[in-house]
Amino acid sequence: QKEVEQNSGPLSVPEGAIASLNCTYSDRGSQSFFWYRQYSGKSPELIMSIYSNGDKEDGRFTAQLNKASQYVSLLIRDSQPSDSATYLCAVERQAGTALIFGKGTTLSVSS
Amino acid sequence: DAGVTQSPTHLIKTRGQQVTLRCSPKSGHDTVSWYQQALGQGPQFIFQYYEEEERQRGNFPDRFSGHQFPNYSSELNVNALLLGDSALYLCASSLGQGFEDTGELFFGEGSRLTVL
Numbered sequence: 001q002k003e004v005e006q007n008s009g010p011l012s013v014p015e016g017a018i019a020s021l022n023c024t025y026s027d028r029g030s031q032s033f034f035w036y037r038q039y040s041g042k043s044p045e046l047i048m049s050i051y052s053n054g055d056k057e058d059g060r061f062t063a064q065l066n067k068a069s070q071y072v073s074l075l076i077r078d079s080q081p082s083d084s085a086t087y088l089c090a091v092e093r094q095a096g097t098a099l100i101f102g103k104g105t106t107l108s109v110s111s
Numbered sequence: 112d113a114g115v116t117q118s119p120t121h122l123i124k125t126r127g128q129q130v131t132l133r134c135s136p137k138s139g140h141d142t143v144s145w146y147q148q149a150l151g152q153g154p155q156f157i158f159q160y161y162e163e164e165e166r167q168r169g170n171f172p173d174r175f176s177g178h179q180f181p182n183y184s185s186e187l188n189v190n191a192l193l194l195g196d197s198a199l200y201l202c203a204s205s206l207g208q209g210f211e212d213t214g215e216l217f218f219g220e221g222s223r224l225t226v227l
Contacts, residue, residue: 004153034215043201043218044154088153098144098167099216101153 002027004091006102015111019076023089023102026070032092033065034099035074037085044088048074079109113138115204115219123225124192132187132222136204140217142166143185145177146201148221154201160185189224197226 003026013019021035032051036044048063050056050072056063062075072091076083086106090099116135124130136143142161146154156169160179174190183204189196199221 043220045218046215049215090153093156093167093169098156098159098169099154100156101146103151103153 002030002091002093002100004089004100004102006087006089006105008103009106010108011105012108012110013079015079015081015109017079017109019079019083019107019109021074021076021087021089021105021107023072023074024070025072025089025091025100027091028067028070030067030091033063033072034090035061035063035072036088036090036101037083038088038104039085047087076107079107081109081111083107084109115202115217117200117202117219117222119222120220121223121225123227125227126192126194128192128226129188129190130192130224132189132200132202132224134185134187134202134204134219136183136185136202137217140204140206141183142205142207143179143183144203144205144216145185145187146203147171148199148201150198157187192226194226197224199223 005024035047038044050063050065060077064073086104088104089102093100118133144159145157148154158168163179176188179185201221202219203216205216
């Protein structure tokens, strides 16, 4: 059974701090990795995608991938209260755009 | 440009009944996937349709079935509803069959099903 594991949180950080979200996955053959943000009562929204080992930056967000360690992370710099949401890590299930999601980490940014 | 649209947004059923949920993909997308998200959990993959055929299926019983129409829209049917089927059902659309070539998965706002 392919799995994606995340700490459920809540992760609480003050405004302006760096939030670090972590995810591990079990299928060593996985090639595509995603971070989604989900506000309460809303649908998931893509934050970052990453396919190669290393870092990928987009604005305040940086995704990090280490396939050897089967580890994906998301860093949010200068955290804002509007970043308060559940962050879902997702891994490609097999070739064909289906995803396996973790349970999500709840982030709370206090002003 | 319309995104992924789902209907109905909310519905209440009783145990044993049947339900049909509908999804129209984002313009230009040809692949539709369905996910079930229980409260406090991540979305779980139900199945995916491409070229009107079921291409992948998650670990869901045969009570869950689907269909894709020539215009790429899709339906999810659940028979013999159980209390545990209460969840947010998400439809997602994409183009083709590979992430690196075709980009992200777009989600609709979901259909919230309550089974009493």
